[in-house]
Amino acid sequence: MNDGGRGVTDVLTVTDLKRSFVQGDVTIEVLRGVDLTVGAGEIVALVGPSGSGKSTMLQAVGLLEGGFQGSIRIAGEEAAQLDSDGRTRVRRDALGFVYQFHHLLPDFSAAENVVLPALIRGGTRAEAQARAETLLTALGLGHRLSHRPSQLSGGEQQRVAVARALANRPKLVLADEPTGNLDEHTADIVLGEFLRLVRGEGSAALVATHNERLAAKMDRVVRLHEGRVSVVS
Ligand SMILES: Nc1ncnc2c1ncn2[C@@H]1O[C@H](COP(=O)(O)OP(=O)(O)OP(=O)(O)O)[C@@H](O)[C@H]1O
Numbered sequence: 001m002n003d004g005g006r007g008v009t010d011v012l013t014v015t016d017l018k019r020s021f022v023q024g025d026v027t028i029e030v031l032r033g034v035d036l037t038v039g040a041g042e043i044v045a046l047v048g049p050s051g052s053g054k055s056t057m058l059q060a061v062g063l064l065e066g067g068f069q070g071s072i073r074i075a076g077e078e079a080a081q082l083d084s085d086g087r088t089r090v091r092r093d094a095l096g097f098v099y100q101f102h103h104l105l106p107d108f109s110a111a112e113n114v115v116l117p118a119l120i121r122g123g124t125r126a127e128a129q130a131r132a133e134t135l136l137t138a139l140g141l142g143h144r145l146s147h148r149p150s151q152l153s154g155g156e157q158q159r160v161a162v163a164r165a166l167a168n169r170p171k172l173v174l175a176d177e178p179t180g181n182l183d184e185h186t187a188d189i190v191l192g193e194f195l196r197l198v199r200g201e202g203s204a205a206l207v208a209t210h211n212e213r214l215a216a217k218m219d220r221v222v223r224l225h226e227g228r229v230s231v232v233s
Contacts, residue, residue: 032227
């Protein structure tokens with residue numbers, strides 16, 4: 001799909017997305033009709049105060065949860081038309097995920113954690129290994145390939161999570177507070193590396209953060225407010 005205006009192909013088009021949660025007698029309308037596009041290779045910050053719905057939004061776009069109304073198109077595929085296998089395929093082939101906490105497999109080395117997504121997708125071990133080493137080396141972890149997560153610093157663990165997200169060359173990386181668990185100095189460095197690598201790979205990214213300073217380093221900032229998105233820059 002082409003948005004016409006910016007002259008780029010969109011990897012993500014969200015139209016009139018709605019999500020509410022019912023708790024007892026109370027209905028909380030978190031997303032009240034969100035419209036959002038992310039172009040190929042574009043890095044978009046999703047900002048908003050705590051509770052504004054950033055994680056809810058990323059869960060919808062990551063095809064991780066149902067219960068949504070509206071349209072989500074990822075790399076040309078309409079989410080509502082996908083069955084469970086289709087959602088798994090889109091997540092595996094078109095998306096990469098980075099969370100606030102690394103969620104690395106504790107019994108596997110840094111390299112093995114990055115190799116796994118490619119193996120699951122059906123790649124050869126040699127290719128997956130070469131890709132993992134390239135990504136980890138680009139993130140300054142060439143000397144940490146055999147370390148397990150518990151043997152790495154917080155910043156190093158998060159770099160491995162970034163490498164894992166990029167292993168299958170996703171069109172779109174979804175990142176939920178990717179540096180939220182790091183001290184300010186380390187967060188700055190890791191976010192800079194994340195942006196450099198994502199740009200170098202030509203992937204797009206949608207990055208939820210409540211850190212406006214970090215958001216300003218991205219190509220565009222959109223704000224979630226009262227269940228809708230407004231463009232900041
Ligand atoms: N499964 C759920 N059941 C009920 N309410 C929920 C559920 N998930 C989220 N919410 C509510 O939806 C609102 C948005 O939550 P969400 O986690 O998306 O916000 P956020 O912007 O990511 O916040 P933070 O920056 O604190 O992570 C909150 O009020 C939250 O309590």
